[in-house]
Amino acid sequence: MAETSADNLKTTPLYERHVAANGRMVPFGGYSLPVQYPSGIMTEHKWTREQAGLFDVSHMGPSFLTLSNPSGDAEADHAAVAALIEPLICGDIAGLKPGNIRYTLLLNDQGGTIDDLMVGRSPLFGGALYIVVNAGTKEGDFALIEAAAGDKAKLMRADADNALLALQGPEAVNVIAQIAPGAVELSFMQYAPFEWGGERLIISRAGYTGEDGFEILVSAANAPKLWDALLADDRVKPIGLGARDSLRLEAGLPLYGHDLNETISPTEADLGFAVSKRRREAADFPGATRILAEREGKLSRIRVGLIVEGAPAREGAEILDAAGNAIGVVTSGGFAPSLGKAIALGFVPPAHATHGTKLQVSVRGRAQPAEVVPTPFVPHRYFRKPKAS
Numbered sequence: 001m002a003e004t005s006a007d008n009l010k011t012t013p014l015y016e017r018h019v020a021a022n023g024r025m026v027p028f029g030g031y032s033l034p035v036q037y038p039s040g041i042m043t044e045h046k047w048t049r050e051q052a053g054l055f056d057v058s059h060m061g062p063s064f065l066t067l068s069n070p071s072g073d074a075e076a077d078h079a080a081v082a083a084l085i086e087p088l089i090c091g092d093i094a095g096l097k098p099g100n101i102r103y104t105l106l107l108n109d110q111g112g113t114i115d116d117l118m119v120g121r122s123p124l125f126g127g128a129l130y131i132v133v134n135a136g137t138k139e140g141d142f143a144l145i146e147a148a149a150g151d152k153a154k155l156m157r158a159d160a161d162n163a164l165l166a167l168q169g170p171e172a173v174n175v176i177a178q179i180a181p182g183a184v185e186l187s188f189m190q191y192a193p194f195e196w197g198g199e200r201l202i203i204s205r206a207g208y209t210g211e212d213g214f215e216i217l218v219s220a221a222n223a224p225k226l227w228d229a230l231l232a233d234d235r236v237k238p239i240g241l242g243a244r245d246s247l248r249l250e251a252g253l254p255l256y257g258h259d260l261n262e263t264i265s266p267t268e269a270d271l272g273f274a275v276s277k278r279r280r281e282a283a284d285f286p287g288a289t290r291i292l293a294e295r296e297g298k299l300s301r302i303r304v305g306l307i308v309e310g311a312p313a314r315e316g317a318e319i320l321d322a323a324g325n326a327i328g329v330v331t332s333g334g335f336a337p338s339l340g341k342a343i344a345l346g347f348v349p350p351a352h353a354t355h356g357t358k359l360q361v362s363v364r365g366r367a368q369p370a371e372v373v374p375t376p377f378v379p380h381r382y383f384r385k386p387k388a389s
Contacts, residue, residue: 012058013163013220017227021238029135031059034240041242045337048209048247049378052169053239054230057208061138062158062217067127068151074098077127084149085129090266090285091119092276099123101130101189101204105266105274106141111287112262113269115141116254118206123192127153130191130202132164132215134256163223168213168247170381171235176203176214179229183214188382197222205383208244210251210376212383249343250336252305252375258315259303259331259345267294268347270303270375301328301347305375306361308333308342310368313361319346320360320367327352330361338378344370 009032018025023034033056036044047053065085070077082094091104101120105113115137122128133141138159146155167176176183180194183203191204199219207213218226230236245255254260254269265287266274272295279285283292306319312334319328333344344361352359357372 010059012056013223014056014058014227017224018056018238023238023240026241028241029059031135033059034238036240036242037238039237041240041246042337044237044239044243045246047237048169048211048239048243049338050170052167052171052175052213052233052236053209053243054227054236055166055168055239055244056163056227057166057215058159058163058223059135060159060164061131061133061135061141062162062164062202063131063133063142063145064156064158065129065131065145065149065153066125066156067153070125070127072126074126078121081127081129081153084153085119085131085145086279086285088144088148088286089117089119090275090279090291092278093119093121093129095276095278096121099190099192101191101206102276103189103274104276105260105271106133106144107266107286108262109286110263111265111290113256113260113264113266114144114262116256116260116271116274117141118204120191120204130204136257158217161220163218163220165216165218165223165226165230166207166209166213167216167230167236168207168209168211168239170212172211172213173383175230175233175235178233179226186214187385188212197225201226208251208253209247210253210378210380210382211247212381246334246337249332249334249345250338250376250378251380252345252377254303254345255332264347265291265294267291267299268301268303299350302350302353303331303345303347304353304372305377306330306333306344306346306359306370307373307377308344308361308363308368308370310342311363312342313344313346313363313368313370317344317346318362319348319370320362321352322358322360324360324367326362327359333361336377343377345375348372
């Protein structure tokens, strides 16, 4: 995890709760956030996989984009607001159904990734989108979106006066049922408003751990009360950034600034699914020429998963072929508590990306065996409703 200077750090509405729980606070994304609590990263990681972990992710960038002058025709208004943001991204937002969310990528003109983000279509109002971007890039992201919207839509930031909580793990659905019973009806990548504590919560069934779970947007004033209510359930424990990182790594999920940056395309990042079919056929997204050529095989590198023998290979470690020649670099790496093994994500030429390929990684100048394996390293357990027949 990349940390920032300790000077002038922002705090979330839950800062006092973290300090009271003896969270070890560190700088991250311009905020002071808990990297772990006294039980430690390993225990927190395993608890989330087995029960329900509660994360403070208020440093992220939630926002709402709404048409300035909606017509009142829900479908026409959705088409209009989707047309404002689609020129920035590779996802099909026009095709979203009310209440559905799409993972997509904000791209530069060369097809590199400015950020990865979530975009949801309002279940209540035509011409309104719920957008969540990453903490470290949110100022630039919001500026791009506002420029694209012009006077046709307004971007309302929700990061300053709200908190964002993530409840993740197999027991999350049973816990959320006590807070917002209707939320259990959501499927993966859906969201809706729910009433609690005299206010409206925005709850999405999504997360960054590979587990079933929910993200909850709540007012800053009510956030400590909701935090306490969730932790009053014996199935819930607070979880810090350290376990959040090891959980997402096991889930094979990229971390912006490490596995994604402005030189890396969706194809290279093994995120081709995020380039929606309609957008591919229209070739109307930033960097389309490069990305479509890469999809046809003109690709020099691709992200892979590695099982590493011995000590974990951290970001920046060289990936070597069987003969010891440097062929790539690790972008994320660490110990996988669920597997009891070291794992890594990194980029290699396509000729070395076949599952089962034997490679090596250089750790402190010593070559250690590694093998290319499918990701996720630990199977995702997202909840998807069966499609109606």
